[in-house]
Amino acid sequence: MKRIIAFLAIILLSSTAYCSYAQKISFDRIESDGVRHIGTEGREESLENAKYKFSLTVFANSYRKNYYLLVSSLYTIDNDCIILVKLGNDEVKYLTLNNVNHSLIDWPSAQPIIGSNGISWAYGTQKADYYVGLFTLTENDLNDIATYGIKKIRIKYYSKYFEKSWKKDKLGKYLKKCHEKIEKQLLNPNYRSQSSKSIFEDF
DSSP states (O other), X not given: OHHHHHHHHHHHHHSOOOOSSOOOEEEEEEOTTXXXXXXXXXXXXXXXXXXXXXEEEEEEOSSOEEEEEEEXXXXXXXXXXXXXXXXXXXXXXXXXXXXXXXXXXXXXEEEEEEETTEEEEEEEEEEEEEEEEEEEXXXXXXXXXXXXOEEEEEEEETTEEEEEEOSSOOHHHHHHHHHHHHHHHXXXXXXXXXXXXXXXXXX
């Protein structure tokens, strides 16, 4: 699972934030255990002074589908992190952390250089902590989000939290579109499973 979360971190970092609701499938692959893994492109939101990127991912086989809200940030996501989601009907969803990955990434940086002609800047990269967490979402959660939308979200950060409220539903509509696209994608055979062949086949 840690390897899978690390893969998701790379996908999220390589994708850009989208403001529209017409989300795209970011990846569709078969994991080593035969489970199909599909994820959408992310949507970035500022919760107070903290930035988080949200996307939807599913692990599916012939018997079950496990959906997760994928949350990534430079802000720490620890093992005790939880997310509270308030729907448009004031129902509160309590999302628990299934797994989290911490890695170091190259992040843009700027260093001042003071000279006789004033201050100039040297641009480069520096290592930064990056966290990716999987938070469990049930089919019932997704259906309620699609029906009522999301008007507030709160993410635990150590002994405090970051939150954001919307007058018009944005995150809920985004997740609804993501869910619809993933369900449609699941109806199509995975291209890798179709094209993969054993080296011993017909030899």
